[in-house]
Amino acid sequence: MKNKEDIDGINNLLAGKSAQEVIEWFLREFEGKVAFSTSLGAEDQAITQMIAKVDKTADIFTLDTGRLFPETYDLIDLTSKKYDLKVRVMFPDASRVEEMVNEKGINLFYDSIENRKLCCHIRKIEPLKRAFAGLDAWICGLRREQSITRKDLRLVEWDENNGLIKVNPLIEWTETELWDYIKANQIPYNKLHDTGFPSIGCHPCTRAILQGEDVRAGRWWWENPETRECGLHKRG
Secondary structure (H helix, E strand, C coil), rough: CCCCCHHHHHHHHHCCHHHHHHHHHHHHCCCCCCCECCCCCCHHHHHHHHHHCCCCCCCCEEEEECCEEEHHHHHHHHHHHHCCCCEEEECHHHHHHHHHHHHHCCCCHHHCCCHHHHHHHHHHHHHHHCCCCCEEEECCCHHHHHHHCCCCCCCCEEECCCEEEEEEECCCCCCHHHHHHHHCCCCCCCHHHHHHHCCCCCCHHCCCCCCCCCCCCEECCCCHHHHHHCCCCCCC
């Protein structure tokens, strides 16, 4: 088991390594203690393909909030079959969702940032913590280029909120590099990406973006850019 004190050493060890090499190192060094959290976005699809080349039995999970796009569900099925792997699906606690919706409304997230964060917490954060049980590290598809809230991320970080090592293999990748890789390797992706959705989350909280907008502008678009995170990647 590695901990917070190992972060700098791991970053130094993996400096200059490719995303594939970073993933291979974590799957080997944290065997049975690392998982990949996928939202089925373009970045995550690239990582899934890299993992499948190394270990088809690796722990890959996704969060089904109950409000996803139909295209996202189709992609879970397509990806599982293409790479012959299982995507573990984590659901929110039904009683918690019922209580929240019956108290605050079916589309409570539009009414206030507080409500929106509560919805994200119940539908995402709580099942995420269950998925983390017994792990020492998790892999995710964050890139610095994605938004102002992610510009200071490192390749390997300490996730204080979950007590885990967090690795961002694509942290340095540009949008162009990402899509070149997807096309070169014929990786399946969410068809909403072709219709102006660079970042895809829950259906009611995601819209297509306009030309020139930030790639995360379509997520929780009614809020200020500084608040547009669900809490999955909260630092400190």
